[in-house]
Amino acid sequence: xxxxxxxxxxGAGVLSARAQSRRxxxxxxxxxxxxxxxxxxxxxxxxxxxxxxxxAKEGLRFTSAYAGSTxxxxxxxxxxxxxxxxxxxxxxxxxxxxxxxxxxxxxxxxLAGYRNGVIGKWSMxxxxxxxxxxxxxxxxxxxxxxxxxxxxxxxxxLLHNRRHVELPRNWSQTPDQYAPDVFTEQAVKFxxxxxxxxxxxxxxxxxxxxxxxxxxxxEVPDDAPYTRQxxxxxxxxxxxxxTRMDKDVGTILETVRxxxxxxxxxxxxxxxxxxxxxxxxxFFDSNGIYRGIKRDLYEGGIRVPAIAWMxxxxxxxxxxxxxxxxxxxxxxFSDLAGLPAPKGIDGRSILPTLxxxxxxxxxxxxxxxxxxxxxxxxxxxxWKAVRLxxxxxxxxxxxRIDPGENANVAARHPDVIKRIEAYLxxxxxxxxxxxxxxxxx
Numbered sequence: 038x039x040x041x042x043x044x045x046x047x048g049a050g051v052l053s054a055r056a057q058s059r060r061x062x063x064x065x066x067x068x069x070x071x072x073x074x075x076x077x078x079x080x081x082x083x084x085x086x087x088x089x090x091x092x093a094k095e096g097l098r099f100t101s102a103y104a105g106s107t108x109x110x111x112x113x114x115x116x117x118x119x120x121x122x123x124x125x126x127x128x129x130x131x132x133x134x135x136x137x138x139x140x141x142x143x144x145x146x147x148l149a150g151y152r153n154g155v156i157g158k159w160s161m162x163x164x165x166x167x168x169x170x171x172x173x174x175x176x177x178x179x180x181x182x183x184x185x186x187x188x189x190x191x192x193x194x195l196l197h198n199r200r201h202v203e204l205p206r207n208w209s210q211t212p213d214q215y216a217p218d219v220f221t222e223q224a225v226k227f228x229x230x231x232x233x234x235x236x237x238x239x240x241x242x243x244x245x246x247x248x249x250x251x252x253x254x255x256e257v258p259d260d261a262p263y264t265r266q267x268x269x270x271x272x273x274x275x276x277x278x279x280t281r282m283d284k285d286v287g288t289i290l291e292t293v294r295x296x297x298x299x300x301x302x303x304x305x306x307x308x309x310x311x312x313x314x315x316x317x318x319x320f321f322d323s324n325g326i327y328r329g330i331k332r333d334l335y336e337g338g339i340r341v342p343a344i345a346w347m348x349x350x351x352x353x354x355x356x357x358x359x360x361x362x363x364x365x366x367x368x369x370f371s372d373l374a375g376l377p378a379p380k381g382i383d384g385r386s387i388l389p390t391l392x393x394x395x396x397x398x399x400x401x402x403x404x405x406x407x408x409x410x411x412x413x414x415x416x417x418x419x420w421k422a423v424r425l426x427x428x429x430x431x432x433x434x435x436x437r438i439d440p441g442e443n444a445n446v447a448a449r450h451p452d453v454i455k456r457i458e459a460y461l462x463x464x465x466x467x468x469x470x471x472x473x474x475x476x477x478x
Contacts, residue, residue, distance in 0.1 A: 060149060060234040060374050061347070062300040064293070065116075065366075066286055067238065069109065069158065069245040071342065072310030072318060074325030075279055079342050084276045084321060085262065088287030092304060093344050097391065098356045102343035103416070104308045105363035107332050107406055110160040110184060112307045112363060113240075117141045117161065117173075119367030119382030122405045123465030127161070129407045130184070133470050134162025135173055140379055142367050143174030146236050149374040152176050154227045157220045157240035158187040164199065171198060179223045180240070181216075188247045190216050190256040215258050217241055221285040225292045233298060236370070239289065243282040244275055246314025254314025257281060271315035290346070301373060302346040303366075309338040328442045334404055334414035334423055335442050345391055352393045359390045360416060362402050401457075403464045410476030415457050415464070420450075422457045426475050431457060 073079055077086045078093040105115025106122050106129075114120075114127035118139055122128045126139050135141070141161075143153040154177045155170050162168015163183040170178040179197050181187040191212035195202045204214040224239045231237075246254035255274035262280065263273040286304060293300045310323035311331045318330050329335030345351050368378035368386040378386065383403075389396035402416040413424040419437040424430075431454055433447035447454055467473075 059299060060151075061350075062233045062293075062298060063146075063151075063236045063370055063373060064228075064289070064300060064302045065238050066289065066302065066304045067113075067158075067240045068282065068304075068306040069240070069242045070308060070311040070313075070331055071244060071279070071306035072323030072325070072330070073327060073337070073340050073342055075244075075310065075321065075323050076342050078344070080325055081321065085280050086283040088283045088290070089304060089344065092286065092290060092302075092346050093354075095348055095353050096302075096344055096346035096355075097351050099343040099345070099359070099361070100356060101358050101360040102305065102341055103360065103362040103402060104306070104339050104341045106404060107308045107334055107338040108408070109158075109245075109307050111406075113160050116363040116366050117143075119364050119379060119384040121362065121364045121383045121403050123403050124383060125364075126468075128405060128468060128471040130160075131470060134166045134168030137167050137172075139168075139173075141173045142370055143170075143236060145174070145367070145371060145376065145379060146374055147174055149376050150234060151374065152231055152233070152235045154178070154231070154235065154237045155240065156180055156223045156227065156238065157216075158184070158242050159240065160184045160187075164196065177227065180220070187242050188245070188249055190242070190247060192216055195219070213258065217243055217282060217285060221288055224289055228289070228292045228296060234374070241282055241285070244278040244311075244316075246311060246316060248313055250314065252315035255316055268320070269315075272317070272320050275316045276321065299350070300347065301351070303343065304346070305343040306341040308341065309333070326441050332406070332408060334406055334412050336421070336436070336440065339404060339414070351391055355393065357390055359387065359396070360398055360402065361387045361390070362399075401460050401464070403460075405465060405471075407471045407474075411471075411473045413461065413464075415460065417453070417457055417460070420453050420457070422447075422454070424461075427473050428475075433457075 075081055076089050078090045105112035108130050110130045111122050111127045114125045153175050155175050157180045159170050182196055191207045193207045206214045247256050255271050257274045257278045260273040260277045263276045309331050310318040312318055324337030327337035329337035364384035365387050368384045371378045372386040372388045404414045406412045410426050415422045419435055421434045421436050423432045431447055432445045434442040
């Protein structure tokens, strides 16, 4: 009950004096290209995820959580800055990075005395740029040199802050220092040694493919516990990657339990499932009932698993269909820390939902994507609209009765189309790196 009263005292960025003295630690565990249907607690039948399933039993499972984008970098930018892709600095995976004026959640949480750690993948700018983590409020970074470097699961070098760290066994003909294992060890070390309050990102690359390995890109030390399954080798590896990550999540949660401190944990994925590295998303029905995969703005590309966990504070064994997106995390974490959210962002705190209280949803959620031309998507209540090219007619789906986006009902609802079209006139600002353009001929 002590933790329940702690979170219940939070709201609108205001904390009692007692609560301010023990702000919660915050951990985000981010998977990479994990689909909505890849976890047992989201309906997966063949891939074993007992730790995440238990996390859902002890916490809150969201069924309408949305990534910031349908690919990595812009999705994470939305999470870190509180802007959707109509306003964010990074709107695609092209070689751009955060600017000095782009406020991150780490920079903001420093105002409340948080120590900030990032482990694993960081897509906001490599060493030597203004987007490098140590330039954006991160106190300790351990991970990859760049987004492309993050494709490999057996790197020879990693970065600790600005210092190179050699993984000597990966210089051999049979490398065996698996990066997710190293990252889990570093996460445990950070949790044990940091007295708090702290904000920690554990950014696994699981189950992203090593794209440079082609159809052999699902890298994992072994395919247990699926070795005897009559599946293609790539699919055994894919399943083993997820089950191995599930064990890592369990290790992190157990470490948190042993510290005995107030810690809020969120597990999620940066976008929908991929068709890369020899993996076929239909094999395990990775997008569940939803249409589309990574690089699509249909639900399968942007609706992601999300589990919130803080025993005694976040209601256990609950499910929420409240729709929110990654740009809501900046104000939510600000709320947890007792800070007002930065002004002018697109997100709003979902702390009421986390504590089982009602709250009003966004009128509109917006996405744009710039690979293969410019595409846009809007969620408006039960309605979902998709535009596949500038000037193209809007497709319209009723997610309440058609969550798989199978029946385009735009012609039957001109009033809804008119409302969304009016919103789209103001939904975005121009960006020199991501101009609105038709798809290539």
